[in-house]
Amino acid sequence: MQRYKIIAIAAVAIILAASAVVLLTNKGSEAESTEINLISGLEGVGSGFYFDETKVDKGDLFVLNDDRTLKTHNVPGVGEIAIFKAAGWEKLLFGVPTVGSIQYYQLKTIVEVYLADPAYTDGGTLNLSLVAGNPGDGQVGYTVTQGSAARIKEVQASTGLAIGITWEPQFSALVIGDSATYQNLVTTDVLFPHVTCCVLYGNSHYIKDNRDTSERLVWAVKNATDWLNHVIEDVQANGYDSSDASHKALVDYAYKHAGGASSGLTTEQILSAFDAIEYAWGDEKTYDRVNPSDPLSKIKSDISNQTQTLYDIGGLANNSLSDLGFKNSSEFAEKFVDDSVIRAVLDKSSYRSPSSLKTITLSVIVNDLHQLPTHLADEKLPGLSAIKPGLSDDKTLYEQAGLNVKFIDATGSNGVVTALNSNQAQFGVAAQPAVILYDINNKQTTA
Secondary structure, three states: OOEEEOOOOOOHHHHHHHHHHHHHHHOOOHHHOOOEEEEEEOEEEOEEEEEOOOOOOHHHOEOEOOOOOEOEEEEOOOEEEEOEOHHHHOOOEEEEOOOOOHHHHHHHHHHHOHHHOOOOEOOOOOOOEEEEOOOOOOEEEEEEOOOOHHHHHHHHHHHOOOEEEEEOOHHHHHHOOOOOOOEEEEEHHHOOOOOEOEEEEEEHHHHHHOHHHHHHHHHHHHHHHHHHHHHHHHHHHHOOOOOOHHHHHHHHHHHHHOOHHHHOOOHHHHHHHHHHEEEOOOOOOOOOOOOOOOOOHHHHHHHHHHHHHHHHOOOOOOOOOHHHOOOOHHHHHHHHEOOHHHHHHOOOOOOOOOOOOEEEEEEEEOOOHHHHHHHHOOOOOOOHHHHOOOOOOOOOHHHHOOEEEEEEEEOOHHHHHHHHHOOOOOEEEEEHHHHHHHHHHOOOOOO
């Protein structure tokens, strides 16, 4: 397994400008096809809001039950979510990983959409805007933390940062165990139920010319996800047992791919992260079933909703959907999501051993547990044959799929987009907003 390093650019505007340059320089060649299509889910939710309870009262932000837990109600079409108190959010300064991260857009959605809508609040609403730096009247502020627990703790020590949002396992590192410096305010599953976060993308031109290879990748990642969920469910039902080979492998691989010793993560924090992250390649988690003819229906719905929200909050300004030939965001989602690859492997039990391995390149966000299924497919998985008869515990899923996967490490979703856009990688894992922004602002996906 080889790894390369690329530098991710934090500001969406900068990376999109860079993308436009690449498109111009590629004109007239085969490389000009840089449309990115979503080909499989990977995980959902998996982030959380941390806060300093000596500085912020959660009862000012959400309606609470008598035991101080967050009260929830059902929002039609969304699900059971916490009830916001809009007034308490005004003038707060939040830490966010980067501008353009899904956590940034989740905060922006709360501030500029949810808090202005009585469906999400206790009846009191405010029209607020999210701004960089310290906020004034009618504003909520944000400061960039880079997302890591270590960096957030540095910001906390230097500025007294009282509240913020970040992804797992960094969230658990902040709120769980002896090293915790914050408390758990709310995890994103109570704000955005079952929402798709990181997904598997592919270069549409490469997929068209390499169908079999693309299907083999999706097959391997899907089976790794199934193994992961089987082991997580066993741990949650029976407790973690370090003498159980699959339990130990799960934690060891998570520790390895979250940064190893440099991460400072404990087993308790890793297991806590698994409680928050919802690994899913399609509809199987949300609906407890999969329609073979439409296995990514929930993801299509999420893409449609996210696209419309990006327009609503000003994230998409260059091109309207009609400019791209679409009547609405649902039509865009149908074209953006290519479910033909995963439909082809739903009933595929195994592949014959190839004479040689096919090399592909996959860009992922480094040290991020949300990417874990792509790494597990590159590891030997104890007990795999017991849950997937016909597969081997002694070979990696990539090997069993006939693949040699080279990883390109990025430091955020925008870095993954850069790798895909520049043809450094054929496939990548990133959160929704960065790729939607890229495809629409550069007119890559059209009707």
